[in-house]
Amino acid sequence: MNDYQDPNMSLPEHAHGHESAIKTPRQLLVTVILAFLIPIAVIILLVNLVGASIRTGAGSDSQSGEAIARRIQPVAGFKLVDADAPKVFKTGEQVFQSTCSACHGTGVAGAPKFGDKDAWAKYIKLGYESLVQNAIHGINAMPPKGGNASLDDFEVARAVVYMTNHSGANFDEPKEPAAAGDAAKPEAAAAPAAAPQAAMAKPAEAKPAATPVAAPQAEAKPAEAKPAATPVAAPQAEAKPAAQADAGNAVGKKLYESVCITCHSIGLAGAPKFGDKASWEPFIKTGLDTMLKNAINGVNAMPPRGGSQASDEELKAAIQYMVDAAK
Numbered sequence: 001m002n003d004y005q006d007p008n009m010s011l012p013e014h015a016h017g018h019e020s021a022i023k024t025p026r027q028l029l030v031t032v033i034l035a036f037l038i039p040i041a042v043i044i045l046l047v048n049l050v051g052a053s054i055r056t057g058a059g060s061d062s063q064s065g066e067a068i069a070r071r072i073q074p075v076a077g078f079k080l081v082d083a084d085a086p087k088v089f090k091t092g093e094q095v096f097q098s099t100c101s102a103c104h105g106t107g108v109a110g111a112p113k114f115g116d117k118d119a120w121a122k123y124i125k126l127g128y129e130s131l132v133q134n135a136i137h138g139i140n141a142m143p144p145k146g147g148n149a150s151l152d153d154f155e156v157a158r159a160v161v162y163m164t165n166h167s168g169a170n171f172d173e174p175k176e177p178a179a180a181g182d183a184a185k186p187e188a189a190a191a192p193a194a195a196p197q198a199a200m201a202k203p204a205e206a207k208p209a210a211t212p213v214a215a216p217q218a219e220a221k222p223a224e225a226k227p228a229a230t231p232v233a234a235p236q237a238e239a240k241p242a243a244q245a246d247a248g249n250a251v252g253k254k255l256y257e258s259v260c261i262t263c264h265s266i267g268l269a270g271a272p273k274f275g276d277k278a279s280w281e282p283f284i285k286t287g288l289d290t291m292l293k294n295a296i297n298g299v300n301a302m303p304p305r306g307g308s309q310a311s312d313e314e315l316k317a318a319i320q321y322m323v324d325a326a327k
Contacts (some may be wrong), residue, residue: 070311089176090155099148099309100159102262108301109141110268112167121168130169131164132157141269147262160309251314252321259308260318271299272326280326291319 022028076189096104096114107113112120123131134154138144145151146159157174163169164189256264267273272280283291298304305315 058148079087087152089152089158091161092158092305095151095155095159098308099146099151099262100163100256102303103142103146103257103268103307104163105307106301108303109264111142111291114163115167117168120164120169124164124167124169128160131160135160141266143262147265148258150257165262192204224294249321249324252317252319253306255314255318256321258304259310260322263302263306266324271302272322275325277326280323284323284326288316288319288323291323295319 022031091096091100101114103111104114105114107119112123126134131151135142136145136153145156154174154177161169161171161173261274263269263271263273267279269277272283278320292312292315295302295318296305296312
């Protein structure tokens with residue numbers, strides 16, 4: 001009787017606390033399956049998340065037809081323009097985007113910001129005529145015509161109306177001026193009437209002098225034409241290198257005169273002044289790549305791309321043009 005022992009009493013106390021959670025073959029099977037399925041599901045979710053995000057850099061859409069065409073297009077372009085065709089004026093929005101947005105898009109140097117009704121209120125009170133005259137002739141830090149001398153007064157007026165009407169005003173759109181060719185039409189109409197009279201008068205005056213004058217001129221032509229050919233060809237050959245040099249940076253010059261001139265012509269808001277070697281020297285030391293990066297992303301008071309829609313190549317050409325002028 002004294003040798004009997006309870007089986008439960010013979011086991012250590014801590015042995016009862018380590019029983020396995022898997023007690024049946026079915027639980028073991030479910031555990032193994034879940035051990036495979038859960039990691040696979042997590043991987044699939046991560047792949048979908050990465051695939052749905054915006055891709056940048058290599059592997060994005062850089063090999064698409066549109067991207068390739070944009071990269072291989074020539075930097076410099078040209079367009080044939082009929083000199084006798086009527087002038088096509090820019091809209092107010094086009095003038096704002098190309099010239100005015102550099103300052104009015106960000107409110108730099110005290111310029112009233114586009115769409116800010118409170119900032120424009122005191123200027124709108126001056127009236128349409130005063131606003132247009134100030135824009136044409138310049139006021140305070142703003143240069144005449146926003147620094148773009150190629151703009152017509154009518155185009156400046158359109159830009160004023162566009163900005164003010166989007167900032168609380170209600171000015172009427174200015175009327176497009178009559179084409180210069182319209183004023184010349186009465187004179188052009190009178191020309192055909194005068195032509196028959198001149199044609200009738202020529203035969204009577206020309207007949208007596210026709211015979212003696214024609215013979216000397218015909219004999220003199222061979223002797224006079226030969227020596228004239230040599231001196232004319234030389235100046236044309238010498239002019240080619242100069243013409244090629246001007247065309248090489250035509251894109252940069254064009255962008256400067258349409259966008260960059262607004263601030264860089266007068267050194268507005270700390271912008272290095274065009275042609276000023278001392279003000280450009282610190283920027284030139286940073287290198288062309290750094291200057292291009294700052295121009296693309298914007299720096300200090302300068303908005304991205306100077307407030308324009310210029311491409312990277314056009315910005316680079318404009319920077320090089322200004323750098324060359326400061327050396």
